[in-house]
Amino acid sequence: MAENGAKATVTLTIDGVEVTVPSGTRVIEAAEHVGVVVPRYCYHPGIPTRPAQCRMCLVEVEGRPKLEPSCTLQAADDMVVNTASDTARTARQSVIEFLLVNHPLDCPICDAAGQCMLQDYAYVTNQLESRVDEPKRIMGRDRISDDILYFADRCVICTRCVRFMRDVAEDDSLIVAQRGDKAYIDTFPGRELDNPFQGNIVDVCPVGALVHEDFVFKARSWDMDATASVCPGCPTGCNVTIDTKENQIVRVKPRHNAAVNSWWMCDYGRKHLVMTNRGVRAEVPLIRDGGGDGDDGGELRPVDWATALDWVAEKVAALGAPGGSAVVSPDASNENLFYLRTLLDRLGVADAAFRVPQGETAELPTVPTLKLRADRAANAAGAGFFGGRRADGPPDGPAGGALVVLDDELEGAGEDFGGSADFFLYLGTRLPGPARNADAVLPIATFAEMDGTFTNFENRVQRFHQALRPPGLARPGWMVLSRVLARLGDGEAVNDVRGAFERMAAQAPAFAGLTWDGIGLKGAPAAGSAAEAAGVAGPAEAGA
Amino acid sequence: MSRRIHPAVVGAQPFQLTARERFDGPIFETEEGKHRLEAALSRYPTKQAALLPMLGFVQSVKGWIEPADMVEVAEALDLTPAYVHSIATFYTMYNKHPVGRHFVQVCTNISCHLNRAEEVLHRFLAETGTREGEISDDGEFTVIEAECLGACGFATVVQVNDRYLEDVTPDRVPGIVENLRGGRDP
Secondary structure: OOOOOOOOEEEEEEOOEEEEEEOOOEHHHHHHHOOOOOOOOOOOOOOOOOOOOOOOOEEEEOOOOOOEEOOOOEOOOOOEEEOOOHHHHHHHHHHHHHHHHOOOOOHHHOOOOOOOHHHHHHHHHOOOOOOOOOOOOOOOEEEEEOOEEEEHHHOOOOOHHHHHHHHHOOOOOOEEEOOHHHOEEEOOOOOOOOOOOOOHHHHHOOOOOEEEHHHOOOOOHHHOEEEEEEOOOOOOOOEEEEEEEOOEEEEEEEOOEOOOOEOOOOHHHHHHHHHOOOOOOOOOOEEOEOOOOOOOEOOOEEOOHHHHHHHHHHHHHHHOOOOEEEEEOOOOOHHHHHHHHHHHHHHOOOOEEEOOOEOOOEEOOOOOOOEEOOEOOOOHHHHHHOOEEEOOOOOOOOOOOEEEEEOOOOOOOOOOOOOOOOEEEEEEOOOOHHHHHOOEEEEEOOHHHOOEEEEOOOOEEEEEOOOOOOOOOOEOHHHHHHHHHHHOOOOOOOOOHHHHHHHHHHHOHHHOOOOHHHHOOOOEEOOOOHHHHHHOOOOOOOOO | OOOOOOHHHOOOOOOOOOOOOOOOOOHHHOHHHHHHHHHHHHHOOOOHHHHHHHHHHHHHHHOOOOHHHHHHHHHHOOOOHHHHHHHHHHOOOOOOOOOOOEEEEEEOOHHHHHOOHHHHHHHHHHHHOOOOOOOOOOOOEEEEEEOOOOOHHHOOOEEEOOEEEOOOOHHHHHHHHHHHHOOOOO
């Protein structure tokens, strides 16, 4: 019935539950439709090859004399599958027992403990005593690449890592050496892995055999908080999970999204995200109101938020619409950019330059949408939506009028940058030198410290969530800007990203029809193309 | 010295029969190497399939397969060195360590065991002055214990490089070693 039967679906029974799945579906996947996760090691949904070698997913099929590996067994009509029969469970228990013959049981110092499939399944088999008297085979530890360690004794030789490299990254440089109980994962002697996507082998490892060196002994799995986020490394916007401990990012893992990054992400993104822990941050609002020494001017002085916002709103109201210029960061969230655009329109500033650092590109051959792109910024598309203009070279201060900078590091800007502006407002996560010329500095949160959305290279709007507490008095940009605008009688101060997103969706055509909840954790395409949206500079009809 | 080899036996034909001296250097730049490679490639649908015969050829020429040889084979067959490494280490009969000029394998499986194979093995070790797997001081011998060599009707069987010696008794061992040392037929 397979080829010419033209049957689109098959109906089978798994653990007593009838389920209809597209024909060609494997039993292990069909089982997930009825909520049964068949134990597995070598099967990984993102890796095309199914060697059926770990023998963990064996299931009993009524009418067949032998157990069948459910990862390769095609679902068929009237098939009756039992994933937890005595025979299947006994077979699974035997596999676990064999795997534990040489396993060091070093869970107390293993980084995978708590998220380890060997640990989980071993507990399920409930065999508390080993029947093995012989000493264990000891192999030790190896370096697979500059930042990946291999603990051979923990390995179950599922070959997920080997097959990721060979079949997904198409880089046949990671292999199984030796055989039988002497088998281990290795590169060619004297060589290390050198692939921009090699970090994924750590994620596919079902046990603690492959570990990123910068994560070794850093955190126990139960001490970490996981937050759904989006990688800001490039416009691809890979969906990621950020693992944090004590307000630090300790690990980043890709989160599955078939439309963007499949199961994977690149190493650049991984490292880039962990690096966001570093650096000195702007933590307190600063204003140059001449406080204390009489007139306007003088030194920047730290103040509380109410004072800073009142003063900034006062200055903006006094300025009217003097025109001027703006520099925005292509790493800013859509909400930040939207509120900034609303403020810029009020000031009569049309132009908002953004500069995108460039880097090397890298492709994962089998996943066309996943690519480390040359633009090293998360939200250049979003910046384009809100009247941003892509610029090269260092920013130069305007001759007059207002100057607003949103989180640009102002690299290459002159000593006296912004000196001739009537009013220089700097909103930033950090405080680079030229920003000290500002009349007001408002500290804002990084993307990891707030909720928000980015627009990726194909105009897909994707949500990220707050993983860290912002330092000091830093707050999300949309929260700060909505308060400046509220003081000017434009809208309300928002505390929740939903409020910010709702206003953006109502006023910015690119986001029309989108809702925060509707976007969900997988993102949704923005209305219209980037080119179309670029013409729609900003929400001029903003209720002022 | 290059003999034309039919592709059907390219993986099985030993080279040691003609090569008394071990070869060192890039193998596939030699006349014989080029010919072997060409013959193997003509026999199989893919280049990858020629890997085992080519590793066997390297071993027959050099006695063992070192990482540099794996790189050379990989380049000749459009494979990665890592893949060649995995195959070479999977099969235990590829030597990954250097051996003496005469690689002596003494079978100790059932038939041979019943015919005093252990004694033969120990006699070989004593005559060559080595421990199992070592290279003798003069570089002539490496002696190891082997699993069944498939000549159970002629136990004890000893394989020296590619040559089978049948019905070996402990008493014959000194003569064999002496002959090999002298470059004569064992």
